[in-house]
Amino acid sequence: MAEYIYVSLQGEDEILVFAHERAILDRRPPVPIHGGPGPLGMSPDRRWIYAGLRDEPGLAALRIEPDGGLTEIGRVPLEADPCHVSTDRTGRYLFAAYFAEGMITVHALDESGVPESRPRESRRTARTAHMMMADASNRFVLVPHRDSDVILQFVFDSQEGRLAPNRPDRVSMAEGAGPRHFCHHPAGPWLYVSNELDSTVTACRFDRETGVAEPVQTLSTLPEGYTGDNSCSQIHITPDARWLYLSNRGHDSLAGFGVDPETGLLERGTITPTEPIPRAFNIDTAGRTVFAAGRDSGQLAVYGLDGASGSLSRIGSYSTGRKAMWVLPVCPAV
Numbered sequence: 001m002a003e004y005i006y007v008s009l010q011g012e013d014e015i016l017v018f019a020h021e022r023a024i025l026d027r028r029p030p031v032p033i034h035g036g037p038g039p040l041g042m043s044p045d046r047r048w049i050y051a052g053l054r055d056e057p058g059l060a061a062l063r064i065e066p067d068g069g070l071t072e073i074g075r076v077p078l079e080a081d082p083c084h085v086s087t088d089r090t091g092r093y094l095f096a097a098y099f100a101e102g103m104i105t106v107h108a109l110d111e112s113g114v115p116e117s118r119p120r121e122s123r124r125t126a127r128t129a130h131m132m133m134a135d136a137s138n139r140f141v142l143v144p145h146r147d148s149d150v151i152l153q154f155v156f157d158s159q160e161g162r163l164a165p166n167r168p169d170r171v172s173m174a175e176g177a178g179p180r181h182f183c184h185h186p187a188g189p190w191l192y193v194s195n196e197l198d199s200t201v202t203a204c205r206f207d208r209e210t211g212v213a214e215p216v217q218t219l220s221t222l223p224e225g226y227t228g229d230n231s232c233s234q235i236h237i238t239p240d241a242r243w244l245y246l247s248n249r250g251h252d253s254l255a256g257f258g259v260d261p262e263t264g265l266l267e268r269g270t271i272t273p274t275e276p277i278p279r280a281f282n283i284d285t286a287g288r289t290v291f292a293a294g295r296d297s298g299q300l301a302v303y304g305l306d307g308a309s310g311s312l313s314r315i316g317s318y319s320t321g322r323k324a325m326w327v328l329p330v331c332p333a334v
Helices: none
Strands: 003-009 014-021 024-032 037-042 048-053 058-064 070-077 084-087 093-098 103-108 121-124 140-145 150-157 162-172 179-184 190-195 200-207 212-220 231-237 243-249 253-259 266-273 280-283 289-294 299-305 312-319 324-330
Touching (some): 003 280, 014 037, 048 070, 121 162, 150 179, 179 231, 190 231, 212 266, 231 280, 243 280, 289 324
Parallel strands (some): 037 324, 280 324
Antiparallel strands (some): 014 024, 093 103, 140 150, 179 190, 190 200, 200 212, 231 243, 253 266, 280 289, 299 312
């Protein structure tokens, strides 16, 4: 099945499209989208992509065409620019987090995939809300906040699109950690947090019955002895849950960790040099290739992923453009 790689370019007002096969990318016509596209999210049925617009704040819905192209089918204006978007697990609602405004929203999606103009819920949380995503059961939603070192925990009503604080309503990370993004283990009761400010990753137990996270392990994403400036950005786990990666901005690398299949705990692995300021990266749907976009280099680096060792081997790079903000691999629905 064909796979496509989408790269949003806030500085170019477009989304790049690459067809991907065996770690080789075939550039397709870019998709113009005014407003400064930043974060990207995909519907569970792989029919639509959602783009958060940061220069002219809004949410745009794009239909994925059979050839991998994108057609904008609607958008709604917003009062603030979203830094993260995702759908709930049913594809009926679109979540967004707003960094500067310190809030989150839930928009219902109509049958054509377009967000309703008014959100079902708009909730003030705290400054630097950085991500919003539901767990696999669709009953719980987590929202990390960088500057307050907490992850807020919500119960989600998927019938009404409403949120309520969980009990407890938050989990605290280490002081100065700066939780930014997280990813759930695809099969086990764990989640992993990228801590932006102190360049660490935290493994948490996640109670799938209560929706409560508990930090159990924290490791550095940097090599021993490194003293330069750095901040962590995104975090992704391979589909088989054997390897976890985070991007280092400043050290300009991808930090790899092995995942223990029994305990969910992490073991430090390779640290691979990459493009300057790798704000956005991702793993292909087969778990064999990694794509890292350099915000400051205008290049998309491609790496082969060794499933046995977790090491990354650079295969090549492709020019992008200014301010690459997101990398999203998609196998479109047949």
